[in-house]
Amino acid sequence: MPTPDSAALAGRILEEEEVLSLERLSQLCGARASQLLAFVEEGVLEVLSPAPPRFAGTALRRARLAVRLQRDLELNTAGVALVIELLERIEVLERRLGG
Amino acid sequence: MEFKDYYAAMGVARDATAEQIKQAYRKLARKYHPDVSKEPDAEARFKEVGEAYEVLRDPQKRAAYDQLGSGPPPGQDFRPPPDWASGFEFSGAGHAGPGEEQQFAFRGDASEFFETLFGRAGFAGARGPRPRERGEDHHARVMVDLEASLEGGARTLTLRVPEIGADGRPQLRERTLNVKIPRGIQAGQHIRLAGQGETMPGATQPGDLFLEVAFAPHRLYRPEGRDLQFDLPVAPWEAALGATVAVPTPGGVVELRIPAGSKSGTRLRLRGRGLPSQPPGDLYAILQVALPPADGEAARAAYQAFAAAVAFNPRAALGV
Numbered sequence: 001m002p003t004p005d006s007a008a009l010a011g012r013i014l015e016e017e018e019v020l021s022l023e024r025l026s027q028l029c030g031a032r033a034s035q036l037l038a039f040v041e042e043g044v045l046e047v048l049s050p051a052p053p054r055f056a057g058t059a060l061r062r063a064r065l066a067v068r069l070q071r072d073l074e075l076n077t078a079g080v081a082l083v084i085e086l087l088e089r090i091e092v093l094e095r096r097l098g099g
Numbered sequence: 100m101e102f103k104d105y106y107a108a109m110g111v112a113r114d115a116t117a118e119q120i121k122q123a124y125r126k127l128a129r130k131y132h133p134d135v136s137k138e139p140d141a142e143a144r145f146k147e148v149g150e151a152y153e154v155l156r157d158p159q160k161r162a163a164y165d166q167l168g169s170g171p172p173p174g175q176d177f178r179p180p181p182d183w184a185s186g187f188e189f190s191g192a193g194h195a196g197p198g199e200e201q202q203f204a205f206r207g208d209a210s211e212f213f214e215t216l217f218g219r220a221g222f223a224g225a226r227g228p229r230p231r232e233r234g235e236d237h238h239a240r241v242m243v244d245l246e247a248s249l250e251g252g253a254r255t256l257t258l259r260v261p262e263i264g265a266d267g268r269p270q271l272r273e274r275t276l277n278v279k280i281p282r283g284i285q286a287g288q289h290i291r292l293a294g295q296g297e298t299m300p301g302a303t304q305p306g307d308l309f310l311e312v313a314f315a316p317h318r319l320y321r322p323e324g325r326d327l328q329f330d331l332p333v334a335p336w337e338a339a340l341g342a343t344v345a346v347p348t349p350g351g352v353v354e355l356r357i358p359a360g361s362k363s364g365t366r367l368r369l370r371g372r373g374l375p376s377q378p379p380g381d382l383y384a385i386l387q388v389a390l391p392p393a394d395g396e397a398a399r400a401a402y403q404a405f406a407a408a409v410a411f412n413p414r415a416a417l418g419v
Contacts, residue, residue, distance in 0.1 A: 007277070008253035008277045008278060008279045009276060009277065009278050009279065009292050009295065010279045011278060011279065011281065011290035011291050011292045011293075011310070012281065012290070012291050013281045013283075013284050013288050013289070013290060013291075014288065014289040014290070014291045014309065015285075015288045015289065016288075016376070016377060018291075027236070028236060028309070057288075057289075058288075060289060060309075061287050061288075061289070061311065064238070065134060068132075068134060069132070069134060069135075072128055072132055072145075072149070073125065073128050073129060073132060074125060074128075083135065087134070087135065095321070095323060
């Protein structure tokens with residue numbers, strides 16, 4: 001049964017306003033910190049500062065995608081990195097085709 | 100309820116080895132994973148395969164499932180036997196470590212069959228009812244029109260939210276939210292709604308809700324990050340001689356100068372007229388030279404005069 005909230009909820013754009021700590025990012029992805037650090041090492045995720053590791057809000061989408069791929073496809077870290085690179089290349093090519 | 104043939108779902112024999120089941124899962128997961136698949140029914144198939152694998156990968160669950168045989172005859176309702184699963188222990192049998200979100204994409208969306216047989220604890224790594232201070236964060240993807248980002252404003256979004264029903268089983272609830280879309284949000288970015296995640300009985304604080312934004316296709320503009328592109332048709336003489344033409348931008352019509360000697364595919368930038376992000380994106384007009392039809396006496400004469408006046412071989416690069 002839909003229950004519409006009367007007043008519009010105001011949100012914030014996570015990517016623009018937040019710097020994420022390793023703990024926060026791992027909470028948001030449901031992943032272990034060590035798993036995320038492995039993604040950093042592989043170049044899947046970028047850190048703003050290495051110690052302590054802090055991430056831009058924009059890292060969230062990639063981190064969640066990486067965690068999903070690793071979990072569901074049972075890939076190793078290098079495999080995740082390759083899949084994400086290829087997915088991004090496909091996205092660029094599809095856009096060029098006028099998608 | 101409907102009996103699920105997990106062996107059929109994974110395309111393996113009933114006596115398949117653990118290794119064969121794993122191989123079959125990997126193959127199907129690669130084919131149907133919603134993040135990589137272009138198959139039309141990818142998401143539904145992936146959930147089906149994930150659910151089957153969750154049972155068949157686990158020796159305890161598989162043995163219990165095998166006791167059911169191959170189910171009732173087609174069309175007949177399945178009821179679990181009264182002594183179902185006696186002697187089996189599922190809870191905590193998952194392969195995930197503590198605190199890991201190792202459950203599959205179908206979490207909260209498993210079939211009635213799975214839920215009845217294995218319950219919520221059947222999910223690998225599913226969290227037990229241990230008390231927590233804060234409800235879980237929820238994530239959802241939402242599709243909005245581009246104008247929502249260009250102008251900001253409230254949109255009504257319908258989400259499907261997994262939650263624990265009165266009977267202790269997860270179920271999906273339709274939830275309609277009226278959300279103010281932040282101006283300048285880009286595809287792939289998340290709107291964070293504090294306190295709109297899971298509310299747990301006993302938890303003092305609800306989790307947050309994160310909405311990943313995607314844009315519905317727009318009549319004119321194609322977003323790319325904070326920038327927008329659109330195709331701008333120009334007449335051959337406008338492209339060749341240069342011109343100033345009216346172009347639609349999200350903020351209204353502006354005059355754009357086309358430099359002389361432009362070609363199809365030339366990208367002209369209108370700085371700051373993309374999405375109103377911080378900093379604002381740019382708008383790119385991609386020129387498309389449009390040929391006027393030679394459908395009147397005057398137009399035909401003009402084409403003929405042009406051909407006579409200009410020595411032009413469009414195929415010179417082909418060597419002919």
